[in-house]
Amino acid sequence: MDADALTERERMISGRTYRSTDPELSRERAATKRILHEYNNTHPDDEERRMELLRGLLGSVDELLWIEPPFRCDYGAQISMGRYVYANYDLAILDCAPVTIGDMVLFGPRVTLATASHPIDFHQRTVDMFEYAQPITIGEGAWLGAHVVVGPGVTIGARAVIGAGSIVTKDIPADVVAVGNPCRVVREITEQDRAAYLAAYGPAREVAEPE
Numbered sequence: 001m002d003a004d005a006l007t008e009r010e011r012m013i014s015g016r017t018y019r020s021t022d023p024e025l026s027r028e029r030a031a032t033k034r035i036l037h038e039y040n041n042t043h044p045d046d047e048e049r050r051m052e053l054l055r056g057l058l059g060s061v062d063e064l065l066w067i068e069p070p071f072r073c074d075y076g077a078q079i080s081m082g083r084y085v086y087a088n089y090d091l092a093i094l095d096c097a098p099v100t101i102g103d104m105v106l107f108g109p110r111v112t113l114a115t116a117s118h119p120i121d122f123h124q125r126t127v128d129m130f131e132y133a134q135p136i137t138i139g140e141g142a143w144l145g146a147h148v149v150v151g152p153g154v155t156i157g158a159r160a161v162i163g164a165g166s167i168v169t170k171d172i173p174a175d176v177v178a179v180g181n182p183c184r185v186v187r188e189i190t191e192q193d194r195a196a197y198l199a200a201y202g203p204a205r206e207v208a209e210p211e
Helices: 008-013 023-040 047-057 122-127 191-201
Strands: 065-067 071-073 079-081 085-087 091-094 099-101 112-114 136-138 176-179 184-188
Touching: 008 023, 023 047, 023 071, 047 065, 112 136
Parallel strands: 065 085, 071 091, 079 099, 091 112, 099 136
Antiparallel strands: 176 184
């Protein structure tokens, strides 16, 4: 398809430059804000209504999902959540490109997943008002600590642990601990980590599978 014939929404999703001021995109973000306003102001006991809102907002959602309010995102439709995902307070996802979150992922407070970015060139950024976006993938079992920021185009591998306050600008492999700004791998996760935890805290009790 001719790139010039694409809508701004199509350009955004395909990774091309786009303008977020486009009326269609502005309407979609406004609709998302209305849903999130209700979500973030539901009664703490009204779990069923929050799940109903998430099912209508997100592109893919499993019943075994828990996102503590407040939660923010741009569109919602490009976010795919796996099973047993837990997000603490103030999760923010700029889903101008697809965001794929695997099973059993944990997010600490104030984690940001930002697919969107702007040109470094001043004229393109402020006069032409161009933006672009690249997908983010969080592998199953990963744990992102408080205040972690994940940038456009990043993949975090399965079971990786990202230390609090880290700024992740490059891919992180599976089964490692990574920390810092910019985030770097500091070591692999091994069976010694399991043994050390059991020695310090003892075995976990059995938890029944949800019906």
